[in-house]
Amino acid sequence: MTPMVDLAFLLVTFFMLTTKFRPDEPVIVDTPSSVSEIRLPDIDIMTITVDNEGRVFFNIDGKGTRETALLKMGERYNVQFTTDDVKRFSVLSSFGMPVQELKSWLPMDQESRKDINYKGIPVDSTNNQLSDWINFSRHANPKFRIAIKGDQDANVPVIKRVIAILQDNKVNKFNLITNLEQEAEPAKQ
Amino acid sequence: MSEVQQQEQGSDKKHQKVRAKKSSTHIDMTPMVDLAFLLLTFFMLTTTFSKPKTMEINMPIKDAPKEEQQKVAASQTMSVLLTENDRIIWYMGVDDPTQPPQTNIADFSLLSNNSFHKVLLDKNQKVFGEVQQLKLQAEKEGWPKDTVKARIARAKADKKGLIVLIKTDDKARYKNLVDILDEMSVCSVGRYAIVDITPSELELIKNTNQ
Numbered sequence: 001m002t003p004m005v006d007l008a009f010l011l012v013t014f015f016m017l018t019t020k021f022r023p024d025e026p027v028i029v030d031t032p033s034s035v036s037e038i039r040l041p042d043i044d045i046m047t048i049t050v051d052n053e054g055r056v057f058f059n060i061d062g063k064g065t066r067e068t069a070l071l072k073m074g075e076r077y078n079v080q081f082t083t084d085d086v087k088r089f090s091v092l093s094s095f096g097m098p099v100q101e102l103k104s105w106l107p108m109d110q111e112s113r114k115d116i117n118y119k120g121i122p123v124d125s126t127n128n129q130l131s132d133w134i135n136f137s138r139h140a141n142p143k144f145r146i147a148i149k150g151d152q153d154a155n156v157p158v159i160k161r162v163i164a165i166l167q168d169n170k171v172n173k174f175n176l177i178t179n180l181e182q183e184a185e186p187a188k189q
Numbered sequence: 190m191s192e193v194q195q196q197e198q199g200s201d202k203k204h205q206k207v208r209a210k211k212s213s214t215h216i217d218m219t220p221m222v223d224l225a226f227l228l229l230t231f232f233m234l235t236t237t238f239s240k241p242k243t244m245e246i247n248m249p250i251k252d253a254p255k256e257e258q259q260k261v262a263a264s265q266t267m268s269v270l271l272t273e274n275d276r277i278i279w280y281m282g283v284d285d286p287t288q289p290p291q292t293n294i295a296d297f298s299l300l301s302n303n304s305f306h307k308v309l310l311d312k313n314q315k316v317f318g319e320v321q322q323l324k325l326q327a328e329k330e331g332w333p334k335d336t337v338k339a340r341i342a343r344a345k346a347d348k349k350g351l352i353v354l355i356k357t358d359d360k361a362r363y364k365n366l367v368d369i370l371d372e373m374s375v376c377s378v379g380r381y382a383i384v385d386i387t388p389s390e391l392e393l394i395k396n397t398n399q
Contacts, residue, residue, distance in 0.1 A: 005218065008225045015232030032367040033374055036244040050363070147243060152364040156271070156357040159366065163248065163383070172250055175243035178367060 025094055026118055027051040029152075032152045034178040046144045047177070048130070049094060052151040054158040055120030056130060057096035060144065066090045068140040069133065073099050076132055082086045084135055096120045099129055123161055129164050138169070149177040225259060244370060249382055255301045266352045267312060269305075270386065272394050273360035277369075279307050283354070284387050292397045296366050305369075309376040313351040320377040345379025353381040358394055 030053055051059035070089050070158060074076060074081045074148050077099045081089075085106045094120040097105060103117065123130045138144055146166060268290075270278040275297055280290040295305035320341055321340055327337040355369055366383070373381050 001218065001222070005222050005225065008222065008229055012225055012232065015229065015236055019232055023257075031241065032364040034242065034244050034367055034371040035369070036242050038243050038245060039243070040241050040243045131255045149241075149368075150363040152362060154363040155359070156361045156363055156366055157359050160357070160365050160385075167248055172248045173245070174248075175245055176367060177241050177243050177370075180242050185371045 008109065016100055016155055017060075025049075026057060026116075027055070028115075029149055029151045030153075031149060031177055031179050033179075033180065034176075036178060038175075040119060040147060040175065041145060044141060044143045044145060046134070046146045047094065048146065048148050048162055049096075050148065050150040050154045050158050050162060052153040054155050055096055055118055056123055056158070056162065057094045057118070058121055058130065058133050059094040062141055063090040065137060065140040066092075067135045070102075072136040072139070073129075073132060076136075077129075090126055096135075098127075123158075123165060128165065130162070133168060134166065134169050134171070138171075146171055146174040147177050148174060192255075215305070218384050244367070246370070265349065266354060268354045268356065270388070270390055270394055271355070271357040271361040271365045271369065273358075275365055277365075278394055278397050279305070279308065280393075284390055290393075292393055294397065297365070306372060306376065309351075309353075309372055309378065313376050316345060316347050316350040316379065317377045319347075341377075342379070345377055347379065350380060351378055353378050356384050356385045356386040356390060357383060358386055358391060 013126065014129050027049065029049055038044050043061060045061055047059040048058070051057070053159060060069065070081060070086055073079070079099055079102070081103065086105045089102075094108075095102065095105070098119065098121065101119070105113070108116075121130045121133065122128065134146075148159065163174075166172075266283050267279055267281055268284060272278060277295040277297070278292050279295060280292045282290050283368070295303045295308055295309075297306075298304050299306050309381070323337070323340050323344060326332075327340075332340075353373065357366060370380075370381075
């Protein structure tokens with residue numbers, strides 16, 4: 001039995017080390033499929049998620065970058081974030097609410113976060129917080145690659161609005177997150 | 190028998206005790222193995238190896254001078270309108286309100302008569318053929334990846350190739366947009382752009398729907 005147990009433990013160790021748990025996403029997004037096979041890099045990624053109701057969520061990686069971006073946003077919109085808030089924010093992932101509501105969202109525990117009805121980040125021209133988020137994050141980390149993760153059923157106008165905001169920020173090159181197409185392409189010849 | 194021997198040879202008593210201890214070093218490993226396999230199954234089932242794929246998009250620079258943006262030959266341009274219910278309406282040429290173009294309806298399937306894939310392949314035959322040939326040649330002669338990429342990019346940038354303008358109305362789904370962009374890469378269309386729809390084209394969609 002010993003060789004089998006050895007093997008079992010080897011595999012357990014392997015899977016334990018390779019597993020990366022998916023961060024908690026506020027919404028489930030069903031991305032469309034494509035034949036593209038370019039992989040999304042692991043770091044320096046800014047993800048703008050659009051769900052099927054047209055709400056916009058935002059996520060950046062890097063603890064330091066998140067902290068700087070949040071403080072800058074707080075300054076811009078006159079929201080005071082305590083050091084505790086900033087610390088919490090730095091380890092979270094995607095969020096989707098006006099920065100004014102972020103303050104009450106941060107101290108919540110995971111369970112109550114699930115019940116929240118997210119409003120999405122405002123993208124209209126009078127209150128364009130997404131643009132500020134993009135701007136401040138890119139100041140904090142100029143190496144960011146921007147990825148749009150849209151739901152299949154998301155409305156195109158929202159996506160186009162996001163693209164327009166990106167272009168306003170001089171981002172003309174970005175990625176769309178997709179799934180790999182399952183079925184083969186029969187008409188390729 | 191052994192007892193008799195013990196009694197007879199008192200000096201061997203110690204040796205006997207050590208032997209009895211030896212047998213107790215075996216432990217029951219079954220629970221540990223159970224746990225190991227439980228963990229193994231858990232991690233095997235939760236691990237996802239497939240990472241999300243992405244599609245790269247380059248948008249035209251907004252502030253570019255107007256004259257540069259509009260150097261598009263109408264004869265090699267195809268306008269694609271995406272609308273509700275996953276329908277595609279396309280016509281050759283650029284938008285001209287004074288002369289409504291002949292519109293065609295297509296869908297996203299690969300094999301139906303209305304397949305947009307077929308239309309696109311037909312219109313972009315030359316470039317598609319070239320790219321396909323390049324790929325074959327590359328495989329045969331084992332070109333480095335960069336060379337293949339550069340050669341394909343050059344073939345796609347053919348000045349006489351098809352230009353596709355992608356326009357969507359408010360009812361289109363994001364999936365349609367991605368599918369169309371996907372179709373561009375499958376059919377080797379090198380020059381395409383996502384453009385805003387014009388009022389006259391909205392009218393076109395309306396008329397075609399009827």
